[in-house]
Amino acid sequence: MTSYPNISGILLAIDCIIFGFDGKDIKLLLIKRNFEPQKGSWSLMGGFLEANENLEDGATRILHDLTGLKNIYVEQLGVYGNVQRDPVTRTVSVVFFALINIDDHSEEAVKLHNASWISLDQRPSLIFDHNEMVYKAIEHLRYKAALHPIGFELLPEQFTIPQLQKLYEAIYNTPIDRRNFSRKLLSTGLLIDTGIKNAHSATKKAALYKLDTARYKEKFNSFWNFMPDSMENGVRI
Amino acid sequence: MTSYPNISGILLAIDCIIFGFDGKDIKLLLIKRNFEPQKGSWSLMGGFLEANENLEDGATRILHDLTGLKNIYVEQLGVYGNVQRDPVTRTVSVVFFALINIDDHSEEAVKLHNASWISLDQRPSLIFDHNEMVYKAIEHLRYKAALHPIGFELLPEQFTIPQLQKLYEAIYNTPIDRRNFSRKLLSTGLLIDTGIKNAHSATKKAALYKLDTARYKEKFNSFWNFMPDSMENGVRI
DNA sequence: GCAAAAGTGTTCAAATTACACCCATGG
DNA sequence: CCATGGGTGTAATTTGAACACTTTTGC
Numbered sequence: 001m002t003s004y005p006n007i008s009g010i011l012l013a014i015d016c017i018i019f020g021f022d023g024k025d026i027k028l029l030l031i032k033r034n035f036e037p038q039k040g041s042w043s044l045m046g047g048f049l050e051a052n053e054n055l056e057d058g059a060t061r062i063l064h065d066l067t068g069l070k071n072i073y074v075e076q077l078g079v080y081g082n083v084q085r086d087p088v089t090r091t092v093s094v095v096f097f098a099l100i101n102i103d104d105h106s107e108e109a110v111k112l113h114n115a116s117w118i119s120l121d122q123r124p125s126l127i128f129d130h131n132e133m134v135y136k137a138i139e140h141l142r143y144k145a146a147l148h149p150i151g152f153e154l155l156p157e158q159f160t161i162p163q164l165q166k167l168y169e170a171i172y173n174t175p176i177d178r179r180n181f182s183r184k185l186l187s188t189g190l191l192i193d194t195g196i197k198n199a200h201s202a203t204k205k206a207a208l209y210k211l212d213t214a215r216y217k218e219k220f221n222s223f224w225n226f227m228p229d230s231m232e233n234g235v236r237i
Numbered sequence: 238m239t240s241y242p243n244i245s246g247i248l249l250a251i252d253c254i255i256f257g258f259d260g261k262d263i264k265l266l267l268i269k270r271n272f273e274p275q276k277g278s279w280s281l282m283g284g285f286l287e288a289n290e291n292l293e294d295g296a297t298r299i300l301h302d303l304t305g306l307k308n309i310y311v312e313q314l315g316v317y318g319n320v321q322r323d324p325v326t327r328t329v330s331v332v333f334f335a336l337i338n339i340d341d342h343s344e345e346a347v348k349l350h351n352a353s354w355i356s357l358d359q360r361p362s363l364i365f366d367h368n369e370m371v372y373k374a375i376e377h378l379r380y381k382a383a384l385h386p387i388g389f390e391l392l393p394e395q396f397t398i399p400q401l402q403k404l405y406e407a408i409y410n411t412p413i414d415r416r417n418f419s420r421k422l423l424s425t426g427l428l429i430d431t432g433i434k435n436a437h438s439a440t441k442k443a444a445l446y447k448l449d450t451a452r453y454k455e456k457f458n459s460f461w462n463f464m465p466d467s468m469e470n471g472v473r474i
Numbered sequence: 475g476c477a478a479a480a481g482t483g484t485t486c487a488a489a490t491t492a493c494a495c496c497c498a499t500g501g
Numbered sequence: 502c503c504a505t506g507g508g509t510g511t512a513a514t515t516t517g518a519a520c521a522c523t524t525t526t527g528c
Binding site for chain 2: 003004008009010048049051052053054055076078079080081082088089090091092
Binding site: 397399415416419420438439441442443444 | 504505506507508509510
């Protein structure tokens, strides 16, 4: 048996939802399309899966194309395949969720693709079902960051606890008590004090920490039970 | 623009991981293939996505085919698309995760497909990457059931608290304190006492409860913080 | 020396755990 | 009447929430 009878192929696309954090807001890397279809509209960065390419490799390729980065934190977020989601022809899209340190991206690559970093609350409407994908990604970020230490993926290698707090406040769009936050984070044992103080500060300089990567891997799957409600859905069909 | 240039289609399959609970063990509905490829081997129930079919509709179709049921709890679990995963031809599979009340399935449909309910710890090795899919599904079941009230999907409409406890003990393969479990479950406010007592019992008859569906929907997305560790992975690529 | 941000401590309430006792049922 | 499983209570511990004071820095 060398083929399946009477089955025809479907176009497989990959779309990437790329989150960054600028110290104040959670941002998305979106592109203003200078190509068809829907030239001029905003969309996620995407592309077609190549003939001899694994899904994750396709995502890696597309992420590298837009950011110049390798070794990005990526998860599969889901597949979108409604019959009429792409008006050109039937296309099924595998969506990937990526977190990067916003300082590391390649400015040239971003410019080349006509992309911009846009705050979540200022994001334009996107083509096709990309709005739905982004909505799900934001929910996933909230869900996952409440339970696992993925926040660090959005920060530079060295960071202060106040920075980390601002990140979580941005993710959940809610103020957090400084003292409880600090205590909780330090108690995870995930942070290593570098002994250095943050230079960029007009007042008291905060201590710079780095992630204990060994402990991070070890503890990645133990729950944090950190933030208030967020969600994930099961669909009843 | 009515087509994309130079892009060729890929076969899209759907595979379903179907969990049941017989009062003692968590079981999987698996099929012993009486068709090619890999005739005689065990696999998940699957099929190809049809030309004008949405993904969820495909899953619904396949689940109905095998169980005779509609309105099953289903979630997308992920996509598997490694280039060589299917030796016949390149196929990308969208995997769905389903929970059903084992008493409701159609025996004829199951027999027709040469399928059986098999306990997790007795499951045979499966074809292709189906073992990996099942492994991920079990992890997902543990993860999700610790945080959301999905356990009820595996039970009959009316159930006792000891039954519910056996279910969670089976999911986590660990004993749970009877008294604390009962208190915690009742405190969720999700259970309605039917006033009826369980007939099938040689000793004291347990109270039968049913799910408060309104409250279930309302509280589905609030965390439970229920069970001990389980996991979910982010892939670093 | 003062405004602004960082670091640390204490108290109270709530949730979780670890236990022990009594009740209903069928044989 | 007794073995089996179901139902409920309580004390000890742990965890989380709320809140106040001191320190460092640049101007």
